[in-house]
Amino acid sequence: MSHSFRLGGDLTIDRLGFGAMRLPQGRPGGPARDPESGRAVLRRAVELGVDHLDTADFYRSQNGSVRANTLIREALAPYPDTLVIATKVGPVFGPDGPGQGTAADLRPQVEANLESLGLDRLDLVYLRIGTMAPPHGESLAERFEVLAGLREEGLIRHLGISNVDAGHLAEARTIAPVAAVQNNFHLAHRDETAVLDACTRAGIAFVPFFPLGGGRADIDDPGLTKVADRHGATVHQIALAWLLALSPVTLAIPGTGSVAHLEENLTARSITLTEEDLADLV
Template sequence: MTTTTFTLGGDLTINRLGFGAMRLATGTFDGPTRAPATGAAVLRRAVERGVNHIDTAGFYGRGAVRANELIRTALAPYRDDLVIATKVGPLPGADGVPSGQAGPGGLRALVEADLRALGLERLDLVHLRVGGMTGPGGESIAERFAVLAELRAEGLIRHLGVSNVDAAQLAEARAIAPVSAVQNRYSDDMELLAACEDGGIAYTPYFPLGGGPGGTHPDTTDRIAEVAARLGASVAQVRIAWLLARAPSVLAIPGTGSLPHLEENLAAGELLLSEKDLADLNGRPVG
């Protein structure tokens, strides 16, 4: 049976099926805004259904509709067991799409802005999100991560994470301060996943439905559809369940701005994949 919880940073027990806030305000970074009341209803229902890990960022939103403000409006005062994770680093351009990144001198202001928007005195988890829309690697993160480590020492942050990193960048960060979580676009980077497992670090894929195990390769898509049909589940539900089956340290944060879609995603947490299901999904014989 799949373990349903993970202890983040050694002291925060969270359900492995959480909620990503990116789509609360808009379906895409450049899409139209959603009604704030709908976003607030989705958040309240998610928490009612047992979600206690919400992933957000100050750059999630468009115009006056911002994910962090929706979270505060819908959920404050917060439940004691609710863990809110955020990301700092990306800087939105004039079109609202994150196209730049803050240097070391700009990170404190971003953390303080998240504290104000969420109505918190301390952030549970802050990821340093590095790079642009490209893949990880190719730059040092030490100077920027050291700034977040200082803010943690001041008590503004409880736990630190990194996002869009490779194994070398993770090691660079861990040499500075404890890393509790890695948030990357899902790939079959077993070296990075193994490093997270060995270090008790949460591995949280973003875009979990479009970039989960197997990606969107036609053969994999067909296998997922076959398993979904056999289980009477949706393809999205099987993708989430398969993701959670990868390792006990993997967290899922599917996001939505729709109540029916939320219920569909959360039902994936109750979907049990058999040995045959997993073998079929992985394209290998049973045993």
């Protein structure tokens, strides 16, 4: 099993990266985390070989005092040449919570990410649609065309889509190359297998968000515990190893605000699951 992936055909990254959503606050609506702890996690991640960070300008604490992009810039700029930073646009946030933005919202959102990260060009930008489940039957063409235009302008290197079904992927690919798809997917939630299969056939990165359940699902089960015991590993390490074993295009971006938890997650890179293990995880 290869531990690396060529994103968009030209950016070689480790298949186990880091998601920044947990840096500003431990849970949605929870208290803000200590910014220095977040910066320490980011610096340690890069020290341990993480070269793929997933973030968004809207990843921030409830009061806006701690922002993931600001932490990334403060901890890591000037950025290593090998570091790939992915971000996402699409959602808008108002008094009633998150909603779906329009095509007109996308350029300002891309520019906000450029400014907060201190970059002239973004490596990978996902168009995020819907809320928690893919909005089946909804067209993303108008919005994706805006991002394709920003790519032509040189503000974006590669494009991705998030929270989509196979129809959305096919539609987006008629407009511009799709380098990555980011969907809710983990051991206890495998609804997007058709999208994963389409990505595997096309060589497109499939990047599960909430790879460990995101606090919204219990991924533990007897099979997972059995395999973890067999390897002397944690259930979370095995859950990440399972994702990487599914397909050569699968990437994982577990997030945390703890250096110890970060180090535990990254140990999953050294775990190779056997056929017996995979059978226990069906």
